[in-house]
Amino acid sequence: xxxxxxxxxxxxxxxxxxxxxxxxxxxxxxxxxxxxxxxxxxxxxxxxxxxxxxxxxxxxxxxxxxxxxxxxxxxxxxxxxxxxxxxxxxxxxxxxxxxxxxxxxxxxxxxxxxxxxxxxxxxxxxx
Numbered sequence: 238x239x240x241x242x243x244x245x246x247x248x249x250x251x252x253x254x255x256x257x258x259x260x261x262x263x264x265x266x267x268x269x270x271x272x273x274x275x276x277x278x279x280x281x282x283x284x285x286x287x288x289x290x291x292x293x294x295x296x297x298x299x300x301x302x303x304x305x306x307x308x309x310x311x312x313x314x315x316x317x318x319x320x321x322x323x324x325x326x327x328x329x330x331x332x333x334x335x336x337x338x339x340x341x342x343x344x345x346x347x348x349x350x351x352x353x354x355x356x357x358x359x360x361x362x363x364x
Contacts, residue, residue: 238262239353243336246358249326255360257321259336273339274319276310277348278332278360285335287346289321299344304330326362333357 240262275290289300289310309322337351
């Protein structure tokens with residue numbers, strides 16, 4: 238069973254920074270050349286939306302236009318962990334952020350293309 242656990246959420250003022258972490262269980266890495274990890278977010282009353290994704294083996298990345306230049310996704314293979322560094326945060330970034338695993342080497346932007354999800358972590362940006 239694949240387990241995905243997010244951490245690092247919190248409250249920050251506009252313009253500030255936060256780093257989210259996503260730890261996946263070791264079993265995920267039996268597909269070491271064959272999966273993608275992504276970040277999504279969902280604000281109250283809105284649909285879940287794509288934020289960023291990274292191919293675990295090659296390190297290729299994809300970002301939503303709304304976060305390009307402000308957010309950076311990265312991975313630490315030794316720790317089986319993916320990070321989302323969020324800078325220049327805006328109130329509209331406020332949401333529950335979810336980490337997810339996709340068992341494919343191809344990056345994907347749709348939530349239904351990811352099979353395993355974490356419980357989410359709240360990010361609140363005050364103005």
